[in-house]
Amino acid sequence: MTALDETMNAIGVAAKDAARAMRAASAAAKNRALIQAADNIDAARADILRVNAAEVAAAREAGKTNAFIDRMALDDGRIDGVCSALRDIAALDDPVGKTLREWNRPNGLSIARVAAPIGVVAVIYESRPNVTVDAAAIALKAGNAVILRGGSECIETNGALYKCFRNACADAGLPETAAQFITTPDRAAVGALLSGLDGAVDLVIPRGGKSLVARVQSDARAPVLSHLDGICHVYIDGDADPEKAVAIAVNSKMRRTGVCGAAETLLIDKGALDRLWPPIAAALREAGCELRVDDAIHALDSAAGKATEEDFQTEYLDAVISVAAVDGVAGAVAHIARYGSGHTETIVTENADAADQFVAGVDSAIVLVNASTQFADGGEFGLGAEIGIATGRLHARGPVGVEELTTYKNVVRGEGQIRP
Amino acid sequence: MTALDETMNAIGVAAKDAARAMRAASAAAKNRALIQAADNIDAARADILRVNAAEVAAAREAGKTNAFIDRMALDDGRIDGVCSALRDIAALDDPVGKTLREWNRPNGLSIARVAAPIGVVAVIYESRPNVTVDAAAIALKAGNAVILRGGSECIETNGALYKCFRNACADAGLPETAAQFITTPDRAAVGALLSGLDGAVDLVIPRGGKSLVARVQSDARAPVLSHLDGICHVYIDGDADPEKAVAIAVNSKMRRTGVCGAAETLLIDKGALDRLWPPIAAALREAGCELRVDDAIHALDSAAGKATEEDFQTEYLDAVISVAAVDGVAGAVAHIARYGSGHTETIVTENADAADQFVAGVDSAIVLVNASTQFADGGEFGLGAEIGIATGRLHARGPVGVEELTTYKNVVRGEGQIRP
Numbered sequence: 093m094t095a096l097d098e099t100m101n102a103i104g105v106a107a108k109d110a111a112r113a114m115r116a117a118s119a120a121a122k123n124r125a126l127i128q129a130a131d132n133i134d135a136a137r138a139d140i141l142r143v144n145a146a147e148v149a150a151a152r153e154a155g156k157t158n159a160f161i162d163r164m165a166l167d168d169g170r171i172d173g174v175c176s177a178l179r180d181i182a183a184l185d186d187p188v189g190k191t192l193r194e195w196n197r198p199n200g201l202s203i204a205r206v207a208a209p210i211g212v213v214a215v216i217y218e219s220r221p222n223v224t225v226d227a228a229a230i231a232l233k234a235g236n237a238v239i240l241r242g243g244s245e246c247i248e249t250n251g252a253l254y255k256c257f258r259n260a261c262a263d264a265g266l267p268e269t270a271a272q273f274i275t276t277p278d279r280a281a282v283g284a285l286l287s288g289l290d291g292a293v294d295l296v297i298p299r300g301g302k303s304l305v306a307r308v309q310s311d312a313r314a315p316v317l318s319h320l321d322g323i324c325h326v327y328i329d330g331d332a333d334p335e336k337a338v339a340i341a342v343n344s345k346m347r348r349t350g351v352c353g354a355a356e357t358l359l360i361d362k363g364a365l366d367r368l369w370p371p372i373a374a375a376l377r378e379a380g381c382e383l384r385v386d387d388a389i390h391a392l393d394s395a396a397g398k399a400t401e402e403d404f405q406t407e408y409l410d411a412v413i414s415v416a417a418v419d420g421v422a423g424a425v426a427h428i429a430r431y432g433s434g435h436t437e438t439i440v441t442e443n444a445d446a447a448d449q450f451v452a453g454v455d456s457a458i459v460l461v462n463a464s465t466q467f468a469d470g471g472e473f474g475l476g477a478e479i480g481i482a483t484g485r486l487h488a489r490g491p492v493g494v495e496e497l498t499t500y501k502n503v504v505r506g507e508g509q510i511r512p
Numbered sequence: 513m514t515a516l517d518e519t520m521n522a523i524g525v526a527a528k529d530a531a532r533a534m535r536a537a538s539a540a541a542k543n544r545a546l547i548q549a550a551d552n553i554d555a556a557r558a559d560i561l562r563v564n565a566a567e568v569a570a571a572r573e574a575g576k577t578n579a580f581i582d583r584m585a586l587d588d589g590r591i592d593g594v595c596s597a598l599r600d601i602a603a604l605d606d607p608v609g610k611t612l613r614e615w616n617r618p619n620g621l622s623i624a625r626v627a628a629p630i631g632v633v634a635v636i637y638e639s640r641p642n643v644t645v646d647a648a649a650i651a652l653k654a655g656n657a658v659i660l661r662g663g664s665e666c667i668e669t670n671g672a673l674y675k676c677f678r679n680a681c682a683d684a685g686l687p688e689t690a691a692q693f694i695t696t697p698d699r700a701a702v703g704a705l706l707s708g709l710d711g712a713v714d715l716v717i718p719r720g721g722k723s724l725v726a727r728v729q730s731d732a733r734a735p736v737l738s739h740l741d742g743i744c745h746v747y748i749d750g751d752a753d754p755e756k757a758v759a760i761a762v763n764s765k766m767r768r769t770g771v772c773g774a775a776e777t778l779l780i781d782k783g784a785l786d787r788l789w790p791p792i793a794a795a796l797r798e799a800g801c802e803l804r805v806d807d808a809i810h811a812l813d814s815a816a817g818k819a820t821e822e823d824f825q826t827e828y829l830d831a832v833i834s835v836a837a838v839d840g841v842a843g844a845v846a847h848i849a850r851y852g853s854g855h856t857e858t859i860v861t862e863n864a865d866a867a868d869q870f871v872a873g874v875d876s877a878i879v880l881v882n883a884s885t886q887f888a889d890g891g892e893f894g895l896g897a898e899i900g901i902a903t904g905r906l907h908a909r910g911p912v913g914v915e916e917l918t919t920y921k922n923v924v925r926g927e928g929q930i931r932p
Contacts, residue, residue, distance in 0.1 A: 101606070112849055112875075115872070115873070116872060116873060117876060117884075125807065129736075158681045189872070195894065195895075197894055198891070200882055200918070201887065201892075202877045204893075206871075208875065209877075210905050210906070211905055234514060272514055287770060294905045294906075295905070295906065307735075315735060315905075315906045328690030333928065335928075336927075336928035339928060339930050340928065342930075343930035344932060346931075347930070347931055372890070388608075429532055447925075451545070451626075451923050452535070452536060452609070453536060453920075455532075455535060455628065455631070455921070455923065457921060457922060458922045458924060459921055459923050459924070459926075460924040460926065461619055461923075461924070461925045461926065462926045462927055462928050462929070462930070463923070463924055463925070463929040463930075464929065464930045464931050466930075466931040467621065467924060467926075467929070472617070472621075473617075473623060473699075474615065474617055474623075474930065484735075485630050485631055485714045485735075486630065486715065486735045486906060486907040486919060487907040487920050488552060489905040489919060489920060490921075490922040491922075497907050499907075499909060500909060501875070501876065501877060501878070501879055501908060501909060502877060502879070502893070502909065502910040502911075503871050503877045503879050503880075504878060504879070504880040504881070504883055504887060504907070505880070505881045505882070505883070506880065506881065506883030506887075507760060507859075507869075507882055508753065508755070508756035508760065508882050508883070509882070509884065509887070509889055510759050510760060510762075510763035510764075510767070510883075510885040510886075511763060511767055511884050511886040511892065
């Protein structure tokens with residue numbers, strides 16, 4: 093075992109111990125820690141910004157892209173955002189101990205499913221320092237211990253934020269190791285985390301680019317909540333209201349093109365192409381979107397680019413959209429089953445049967461009717477805070493908030509029953 | 513790619529296609545298939561028993577143990593059991609499409625979490641032929657496609673049962689491949705299933721001995737619902753009613769010693785040892801149970817065997833119990849955290865605070881108060897049917913029935929909302 097493995101395994105042991113203490117932590121203590129963490133960060137603001145400025149300068153010197161720099165750079169507004177997120181999470185209902193369902197048995201036993209913390213959550217992320225605090229806060233609110241591993245370019249910034257969080261935990265009487273931050277830049281630490289630290293890690297959540305998520309999905313020994321792609325579809329049904337169709341298509345694609353809930357493919361009922369394509373195409377072009385269309389649409393609109401097979405498999409995250417004509421709801425469902433990533437799809441229709449058929453047939457984490465795909469977001473769902481969006485099939489699908497970071501136990505109460 | 517890999521991948525593709533059709537299958541069609549399968553098995557009874565008798569004879573000749581033979585052998589009673597299980601599952605509520613939770617957003621969007629099938633479930637099991645039908649029925653009722661791989665000693669028996677099931681699916685208008693049975697005895701087929709068949713497998717459920725479960729847990733690429741050990745604890749609190757304590761200790765250990773919910777360790781509040789140990793020890797001895805006790809108890813009862821560290825880590829599945837004196841509920845919780853397997857634990861106490869402290873502190877799939885650990889069973893929970901017991905932390909814990917084989921999707925309904 094290498095020295096790093098030993099360090100990492102010790103982190104795992106400390107996390108398991110902390111998880112045990114966190115299971116019994118009161119809502120009041122957890123909320124006190126979150127509010128104190130906000131106060132600590134507010135008080136340490138000048139130091140945090142100084143440390144961050146130095147790391148930003150180093151990243152610039154190392155030739156990082158502007159987008160990368162933008163993600164890692166803090167300013168007063170972002171620090172304010174981190175602090176208010178902490179206070180918002182403190183204000184949420186405590187999920188632990190909630191009775192999710194209960195029933196009685198003929199022998200007098202009463203059975204309840206009661207929400208319980210998952211245990212040890214590992215969060216592996218890239219260059220956004222706010223994730224250090226957000227992820228720790230959401231995991232802790234749900235009664236978990238958390239192990240944080242952020243991108244090496246922000247290690248000092250993250251460390252400064254983490255210190256504020258850790259001290260707040262200690263002040264609130266929670267274990268100091270309720271959140272642990274991995275300070276070594278050694279990339280092997282990620283491998284150790286993914287190996288599960290000798291069974292200590294119960295859940296892994298990656299936050300970052302596709303290569304990080306793909307690596308975590310492929311290598312993690314513990315369950316993973318994540319999404320790899322967001323190839324989201326807007327289906328315009330023949331019974332769509334044209335105004336809604338235009339507004340939802342443009343908003344789904346163009347409101348923000350870089351988010352995972354942005355639409356990448358537009359599907360149009362082929363029976364209504366003549367009527368619906370011209371206003372939608374005009375609005376998308378007006379918004380600055382490049383169109384890549386299939387043959388049926390190209391026959392109507394030769395100014396549009398031609399889509400290849402690859403286009404329908406591509407998450408552009410840019411002002412480009414692929415477009416296909418499909419044979420009604422069944423055609424849309426079949427296209428989505430073939431090319432979709434299980435993230436978010438919407439149908440625009442005034443026909444309730446078509447909507448129901450779409451909702452039943454599309455097997456994605458989020459299925460919308462007459463609303464923009466850009467609502468695929470924990471804030472928009474009202475979860476209060478989200479740690480990411482999951483497209484796996486088990487446990488939690490869609491936005492993952494505080495409740496989704498709990499599991500349940502079966503609590504059975506009797507008066508001496510034995511089994512015949 | 514080997515020929516086997518090609519065959520297996522084709523099974524994966526067929527299962528994904530079947531899962532797509534199953535998502536839209538009506539409750540009526542699914543129930544018709546289940547009832548028809550029972551009728552088919554009833555009608556094919558003589559053939560099935562003949563095939564089974566030949567396999568039992570071969571297994572005997574191959575020197576299999578009596579316990580093994582008992583698990584694989586069918587008779588009229590067991591066939592009746594298989595048929596009535598099918599009819600019981602048909603009679604259960606359909607879980608698919610149930611609204612689990614719904615809420616509205618200030619912008620007028622309504623959000624619902626709606627139960628949906630998981631997709632493709634692989635069940636890998638050993639020599640019990642009833643699993644072929646039970647597992648297929650539970651998975652299908654929840655709208656899933658299932659891939660079955662049973663022990664090679666029963667391959668003909670399983671095949672005969674499977675044929676009845678497959679024909680029933682076809683007759684009910686469900687895909688014939690809603691359930692697929694792997695007929696090759698080649699053990700590499702299990703490896704292929706565990707590799708996930710190119711992403712086709714959404715969930716793996718092992719049913720069988722510890723080595724099978726351990727292999728599945730270690731090698732499966734898809735999530736696994738399973739339990740490896742059932743080191744279940746009975747904690748007798750100082751405030752226990754002595755009669756309940758005796759009855760629950762004896763029933764938890766001795767009702768059936770070979771089931772995963774059987775108690776393996778008895779913990780006794782050390783403040784009440786003098787009073788509680790004699791009647792419990794007498795009753796366990798009377799029932800034929802060997803006692804292996806720690807030093808504190810040995811000082812009271814030198815006739816009992818001494819427990820080693822290993823005893824507390826052992827799932828005996830036999831008429832043997834390890835016993836330790838602990839320091840109240842906190843001591844019991846700490847012992848269980850150290851030695852437990854997260855399966856099932858019970859407290860015997862008349863003290864409501866002690867019960868609450870135990871329920872909050874013990875982090876097992878099933879936590880009981882004043883009831884036998886042998887209630888850890890889907891039938892006893894009223895689930896109607898169970899495919900196994902899960903001790904993992906995500907998705908489902910405890911008995912896994914039809915509802916636990918569903919997931920959910922987020923259905924968002926609007927009237928044209930776009931995101932500002």
